[in-house]
Amino acid sequence: MSNLGQSIPRHDGPIKVTGSALYAGDRNLPSQLYAVFVNATIPAGRVVSIETTAALARVGVVRVLKASDMPRVHRKLDEISVPPLATRFMPMQSDDIVYEGQPVAMVLAESLQAAEAGAAVVRVRYERRPFVVPDTAPAADVAPDKGNYSKANALEFHKGDAAGAIAGAAFRAGGEYTQPSRHGNPMEPCAILAVWEGGRLTVYDAVQHLPAVQNTLAAAFGIDHSKVRVVAPHTGGGFGTKAFVWPHEILVSMAARVAGRPVKMVLTRQQQYGMVGYQPQMTHEVRLGSDSQGRLLGVSHEAVNVTGVTDDYVEFGAVPAKSFYACENISATHRIRRGHVVLPTFMRSPWDGPGSWALGSAMDELARSLNVDPLDLRLANYTELDPESGKPWSSKKLREAYDEGARRFGWRERPKGGTLDGHWRIGCGMADCSQGQARFHSTAKVRLRADGTAQLESSFCDIGTGPATVFPQIVADVLGLDPAQVTALSGDTNLPYAGPTYGSSTTISTGAAVQKAAQDVRSKLARLAGWPADQVSLEGGHIAYGSTSRTIRDILGEAGVAELASEGAFDLPGNAPVDMGSPGFPTRSFGVVFVEVAVDPELGLLRLRRATGVYSAGRLINSMTSRSQMIGGIVWGWGMAAMEASHYEPTLGRWLAKDLAGVPIPVNADIPPDIDVAFIDEFDANSGPLGAKGIGELGATGVAAAVANAVFDAIGVRVRDLPITPDKLIQT
Template structure:
């Protein structure tokens, strides 16, 4: 058998993406299509009194302007769709109510995009303004079960022992309030959809992270069978969670297409990405730690409050790390929300653990400073082989090996003393833990082995840039004894076998396992055609071998008169669940450690990343190139979170202050040094799934913000607890 897994196989879709041949949702066009442009609310709270469309309809090319009164009502079946995958229960243009600035109040449909934009500019809307609530300043409140189902995704509260008492009686204590602003994902491809009806059947070309979720949600919204909805999305230009769930614009565009009886294409502007889809919410995290004189944690308290909208309660479970990272007998973790007039937040790359690791990792460094111990040694003192919440052993965990390898590669034990001068820069080093919960989704796939010795795999997964269309052929090729170049992937269409979502770092572990099982069944069928025992054959180089004899795949299929062998495979979860967070007996997480060196100019308040080393315990690595790229991208993402990014709510106007990339600092090449060192420990997690792999897409973004803040303290002795770490927080006063 060829060992294709782990090899640095180039991206199959690389050439078509860099040459512009790959078609994204916004690239699609159909004959007779109309272009749709939203008219957005200019107030954060109130209602629409009237809409004057006379001037818009007078514009050349404008065909129709849809108001709430023109739109179909969503079918009652939509109530049966949970939140998520439905992003929010509030669907605009079903009433005159306004709950946030930027909310759609009308849709202009025209023969060209330019005509639609011109028409939207002259639609006149009269509002009745009402007082609005600034979410950042709203009082913290308990999560309301009737305001959505996000609270069911995880326990809102977790209590083990007496955390408050243990911390109060501890010899050493550390912690405080750690904040971070709201933050928008800003994928390169904006949200886009092209919807077309043929009788009672709907087809949409959509920018999504899970096609079947869109299929089922749209079917429910219109009260039709899901088999009558087809979703096509072979390429998605980044998602970060923004495209994970089904947002109102997808329902509204499909409604518009039904009303006018023509295909409707809608591409959100960059500004609308801020006011019509979600983002990571502003969060305040109160962390308190208590330990004995040796650094053993006696108590952990982690209380999280995040902003949310008025219609639904989105909960960012940032306290999950408190009950997952370290051995401790007394843990308290709670979550509350602040409701305001703002579009609903959503998952964003490394949800829960990304924000939570920032606060907990900072507090651990503060505790290490109080104890006068190395922060790595503090973590080793509190290392746990079992899940602190359940007491069950981890599915696999080689974090000790990652600590050792990372410290060696970074030369952590030999690092320069904090505050060492390099010209006008003060040098500091910091480290933090990386960890991400592991979702698993029911998934299926089909593999076809052809008489010419090539193969094709089919599944409805979508590629948001992480490379499954490259990794999955590797998986099939290993089983079938082919070169990965001989296996193609057909994806991004709900007419193909069902695949789970491309989020939760779950695509490879879930759909990849389904591909593996389908290929294994094809191999068994091939062996039976050859007349050989299926469990004793080997495949390599396009040949099947048994007991010293081998034959080509072409010969076996040709002699049997078979053009191809096709088999379906499934990755099924216990109890036929659609999703879980690991095997019931073995909680699953990916782990790692990040070490960074920064330079700080305290006179000018400048902060620079000089080098970084990340070493990860993440199960079997399928493709070393794409995996390493994922981790580098995660570290860059974490640098943006730590040092640059933030979306701010303007309290006087009730809207986001900046709604474009011109006003949003994000990391570019000049901000990131070439010296980013990434490695993986050798690991096979048999409990996570048959591939032995675990998720990595979100892991690299965890821990980075804490490591950078810790390095800043090492450099200049300033403890920053409020992200991002901007110059005003570093400059000498």
């Protein structure tokens, strides 16, 4: 029986729940120093002076580093693109301040307590300058010289005449949809321990892509990447926050070099808000036009997001407009608002998460205008071709997902909107789910030992999504082993190169490399046995050819071989480091989500009663971890819809709430037990040899729109500004 698709519990579950898994902040080295930043209290200006006498008088404080004490970044850093370098602006390289919370000094001490006490008494004098509030800054065109974020996709896409088609349409809908900035707040804050040994640097870091940190740090110091080692076997959540290389990783490595001792830093929850990115505040202007049958004649989506003054981060929220529905007239544009705030970044479900909120809401408004079922409107605009390129999708079974989701939820039999249940009004809503598919070059090594066990090696990191469980399943499936007989060695740049753990790419990329390595081992074993590699079968530690079966132990023992090992690679067309699917077959994952909400219009209360998500996402490797990912995504989307917001305070020029106490997020009491998840049986041969697609972000798309649509169904109030808080629901 194949191991693929089975529900296998997480291999790392026991060590994580017992606390024995080592994260970056758990690492310690002899003679290490603890580092704490002194952060700017103004959003714009420059440092005039820093008084360190009181800090240095504290017991245990060894040194207070200022910009003048830090090495200059090497010119090779200019060769590293933005991303994976998160921002070209490096604090503590000059006296300039461009956002509140920016590091201006670093206290090094023998203990964390001493470092914190020292940082508290460092006195900084500033020259203040006017600052720009990003949320209200004028919309501007993206500058091509401000980083490479703008090159990730087309800033503008025009097909036909969208404006003319919408103007002449019999039915029109849409408007302005907004969403606030949101911080990811992973369970583990960013942390790093850096140590120099001669000219070699080792860092224990909380990351989502180890080789990117390796290459960036090497460039920052002007050394070969082989002299930098990055270790991160476990990362406690990322959501994109740890995807790129942020300044603290370079600054702590600099401090270790200056001090001549290992230096450890764990950012506080408050410092996360001034050091790493977040999902930016966005404004969407969506306009739709259709004929009387509901066929879309024109789609227009103008997206504007906030960014910092140093780099132009672009959140391509208009991508769904050119990806979701059949239409001959499409316009999708992106602009930015620059302000004095730390740079935004990718956050779980970038592009499609924000974009599906706006487009999914507008589609519901159009359905109401046409007086048709929102599901039927989507069926009327179903497409087997990518609307942007005109090429067929690598695979798409969204129609089957619609049918199965509607059946499981009871969509066609749902109660009329506004039905009373006590003082609650009940409403149902639905929306499309879809996420673009990134693929990265990756490699892996597999070793088959004489005792019938195997080990896979690759530098991937596990951010909680389960690759250290899924990849052994792939090896076990190829070599006919029990997954428990396969171990995974990961999280170290000394291991074979693996692509990043973001972009819903890990299984499709590194998993394919693991599969190839295991297949090569299988072929070597067959050759040792003297049998044709394409005609053998492996199961239970045996290899069989025809009616003959032998144990792996016997074959390797007779050959005097302790183990068989092979490396495998997942290579992209043209040896590209990354793409968004096969050139001939654009790749996306698809799905649909149905929700039922209850609204108390007198108190403004909103409750999620049940949800159903059904997904077309390629071949499943582990049905248990897949289902868990989708449930987590729906909960994530509920938080986006009903609770989460990071507000920029316009008078002080800083984030208003910098901790979890001021950021409502879904907890157990907010989540109903009835979250129903299912997958359509699918094998996407065009996406990669595994037939799989990414699902880590898919579940978080569409949910916010479905919730807003359900709210309208319940009480007739159209909310276009997230989150859906009580003030937007109270009816007087």
